Amino acid sequence: MRKPDVIFFNGDVLTMDDSFPQASAVAVKDGMIVAVGDESDVFDWKTEHTKIIDLNGKTLMPGFIESHIHPTIYGSTLLEIDCRPETTPAMEDLLQKVSEEAVKTPEDEWIRGFGWDDSKLVEMRNPTRWELDEAAPNHPVVLKRSCAHMAVANSKALEMSGITQETPDPSGGHIERDENGNLTGLLQEKAQGLLDVPRYDLEDMAEGMRLAQQQFAEWGITTVHDMSTQTTDLQLFQYLQEQNELRVRVRPWIWAIDQNGFDGSLDEVLKVGLRSGFGNDLVKIQGMKFMLDGSVGGKTAAMHDPYVDTEEKGILYNSVEEIHPLMEKAIESGLRVAVHAIGDRAIEVAIESFEQIHNNTNITGMRNRVEHCVMPTVDHLRRMKNLELVAASSIGFLYHIGDNYVAKLGAERVNHLFPHKSFKEHGIVAPGNSDLPVNSGNPWQSIYSAVTRKTSSGQVVEQGEQISVWDALKAFTVDAAYSSCEEQLLGVIKEGSKADLIVLSENPLEVKPDHLKEMKVQQTYLEGDLTFSQSQSYEEVLKG
Structure with missing residues (x-):
């Protein structure tokens, strides 16, 4: 499909090209840059079909390139409980969200969340499986930390995944236990792979x-x-x-x-x-x-x-x-x-x-x-x-x-x-x-x-x-x-x-x-x- 022909003018153009860093106008033809400079140069590309955009002194620059993200994981988090510190500043807020999700989720279906950060929670600690058990006793629950290198799961999620106190740490991973040897629900690094969470x-x-x-x-x-x-x-x-x-x-x-x-x-x-x-x-x-x-x-x-x-x-x-x-x-x-x-x-x-x-x-x-x-x-x-x-x-x-x-x-x-x-x-x-x-x-x-x-x-x-x-x-x-x-x-x-x-x-x-x-x-x-x-x-x- 043919792309629109556009001329941007009357603005600050940051080219990000060290050899020619700034200009005032840009011409686009079929999705490609065909001219960069001042208006007198760029308007040579104008035709009756060209869309003219007056920047009115605004700045035009290349679109940003994110060199390291996880777009589909990010997309999936938008379908899950938002556990970011901005929305769940305290443990009470986080657990309340889990409880609310449990009310509208059929029993035994997984509840998932993303974004908690112990360093930014009021309590300055990780959630535990016992707290998640109380919030959603009839659902398997897994909440991933913001770094994605740790997750906390409730008892039902651990049980459905076959993770017990006898389960050994996988190479490159760690299953956290308290001072009595009980699972806390925290799974670090490769141990997260032990959870049998259904895929989207x-x-x-x-x-x-x-x-x-x-x-x-x-x-x-x-x-x-x-x-x-x-x-x-x-x-x-x-x-x-x-x-x-x-x-x-x-x-x-x-x-x-x-x-x-x-x-x-x-x-x-x-x-x-x-x-x-x-x-x-x-x-x-x-x-x-x-x-x-x-x-x-x-x-x-x-x-x-x-x-x-x-x-x-x-x-x-x-x-x-x-x-x-x-x-x-x-x-x-x-x-x-x-x-x-x-x-x-x-x-x-x-x-x-x-x-x-x-x-x-x-x-x-x-x-x-x-x-x-x-x-x-x-x-x-x-x-x-x-x-x-x-x-x-x-x-x-x-x-x-x-x-x-x-x-x-x-x-x-x-x-x-x-x-x-x-x-x-x-x-x-x-x-x-x-x-x-x-x-x-x-x-x-x-x-x-x-x-x-x-x-x-x-x-x-x-x-x-x-x-x-x-x-x-x-x-x-x-x-x-x-x-x-x-x-x-x-x-x-x-x-x-x-x-x-x-x-x-x-x-x-x-x-x-x-x-x-x-x-x-x-x-x-x-x-x-x-x-x-x-x-x-x-x-x-x-x-x-």
Whole structure:
């Protein structure tokens, strides 16, 4: 279907192209940028069919690219109990929501929720199975923590899943017990995979993704990297595209091996011969995703030094000897590799694994990735640069859960987390991300923290690693596009790039840094098609 021809003029155009950073007008033809400059140049493209949009001094820039989220998981959470601290600040509120859901749910059907955070609950602790039993005695209940690395289940859910006091901890996971050996209901990391929770069907997933896409458009996000793609996810993206309902670009990273309740597909992907880049403009395969540790909030990220006031050093899922041969199989088959590594001990395993592969196969230029990359050392940065690895930095963590990081790691270690200035100085491309639904996917909150090094409470973390607003914007546009080898096509306004655009009421380069987190998107366009307007309902936008 032919895309609309559009000219935007009379605005501040932030191109995110270092060689030509600003302009005042842009011409779009059939979904592509055909001219960027001033009005006199751009209006040469005007025809009787061209739609003219006067920006009235507003700012136009490329749509945001989220380099690490879980879109279908986020979509499913929109179908579940909302347990985020904003809606359930105290345990009483959380349990009340479970009780309300139990009233309208048939007995023995699962009740699911997402988003509780012990560090933000008034009680500063995890829910227990006994509390969930009281709230919903006749239903299996499972509530996932905001980090998705822990879940709490009630007695009925444990029973239906065959989890008893005698069940051993799985490798890379932990089943919590109290001082008397009784199950508390908390399952960490791979232990979550023991729960026999029914999967959502295709139509449920489609409904969740429709809701998610609406939010993406409101945030100005036009491309998402799905970092835990399962078979059903890939089927969903194709189904929505067939129905002409996919309104965000998806870059799937396929889950490699069985972990954390996810089914690994490495062998199947290798068998059918998929390679990175297979697909089309909307859905394009990126590679394989591996996972080496957990989260700081759950004290399961793998550290060299223990967490504050504990002897705990987190959970390392795999050694170099275990993970590197699997990564090597993927790379030798033409698939890029992304490795979840938060703690310094996990980052070391990731880099050493890449180095061993590089001894046999040149991997520079592939743009393999270290996901989150929260705690790299200076030595890690040097080695990452040598391998030309991408640091997919979850800078959104600093805003949303930075206070908890300070509590768990101490101020000194936190000062060196998410080192965006050091990434830049070492020549490492570091796209930003939120890890939605672990945190809100609003890119402005992440951009704010990258620039100010402040958490959501206003606590200041060492400012030596802060970066400019321009560089923070690049982390969610052209640098994120670089991580999918599409920096000439996405995340930038230049001739030959896609017309994925957002309109802002203010120029982020001109507002005070503390105002960045308050920025709003007024319109979002995907290939020149309007997908969000602040002045119209979503239904009106879809009708055109």
